[in-house]
Amino acid sequence: MSVRRRPSASPEAPISRIYEVRNAETLRDLCGPHHRHLQLLETRLKEFGLRAESQGGGVLLVGVAEGVSIAEAVLAELERRLRTGTDITDMDVDGALEAVQTPAQSFGTFRGLKKPVTPQTRGQSRYIDLLANPDNAMIFGVGPAGTGKTFLAVAAGVSELLTGARQRLIVTRPAVEAGEKLGFLPGTLEEKVDPYMLPIWDSLRELMGQEQMERRMARGEIEVAPLAFMRGRTLKNAFVIVDEAQNTTIPQMKMVLTRLGRDSRMVITGDPGQVDLPGHQPSGMKHALQILGDIEGVNVHTLTAADVVRHGLVSRIIDAYAAAGEG
DSSP states (O other): OOOOOOOOSSOOOOEEEEEEOOOHHHHHHHHOGGGHHHHHHHHHTGGGTOEEEEETTEEEEEEOHHHHHHHHHHHHHHHHHHHTTOOOOHHHHHHHHHHHHSTTOOOOOOOSOSSOOOOSSHHHHHHHHHHHOTTOOEEEEEOOTTSOHHHHHHHHHHHHHHTTSOSEEEEEEOOOOSSOOGGGSOSOHHHHHGGGGHHHHHHHHHHHOHHHHHHHHHTTSEEEEEGGGGTTOOBOSEEEEEOSGGGSOHHHHHHHHTTBOTTOEEEEEEOTTOOOOGGGOOOHHHHHHHHHTTSTTEEEEEOOGGGOOSOHHHHHHHHHHHHTTOO
């Protein structure tokens, strides 16, 4: 995370301002446990000599005028997120810094969700724009773990289902394990695959609630199934998500892409750097990106380590593996 600063002809004298927060609970949440959020803000804006200290009724900001203004905007953005019910984390501080650097930036919105969805990075904002536009029938969301590519796709699908734009939400993943063996698990194929669908179930619960999720599943409006279950079908009036698509073979990718029916949309998500196919088989996602990138109606959006919204250490791990040629 870095902050752009305009060059200055001479050093600027520091100024001080108080960002007022009238509610004590809001002030506590803004500052974070042991004032961690303020410390992070100081670290991110250290080139402006920023100091941020909690005081009764607000946050005292001291530093170069531009840095103080940025810090005020970040605190205002964090306060806005608190009002929407978001629990502020370190990642929100970084996300707010990204947001205030591009104040004129707009992004698409998802309606009807139990929890509001706000982009944490510029890359996520552009991805949401693509997902929120119903004219984009096919979108490839490419990027490393933690960039929100699958969660945001599920948010778009849930929104279209809840608002009636689509009749069904279908999420499918190839049944390929990262170094594990499905065959040793007990139960039917569905029971074996279900643990690998847990991230999808978690996202659905968060975005629409357990009760509504179960009700719509019972009516057949939500389907989460292995990729093999898509063969021979035409998916009409549906929002289709192909997750972990880097683990499809070339024939599997061709099969699922050609399932797209009338009035349907499809989002294909995956990380080409994390292929788990046995026997060094070529990835269907990599192949599709090579041959479909210039096809009219196919949209490709790439998220990077800069868009990781998990623990800050994750993006550094991704960069380290990439530098070692293993990413």
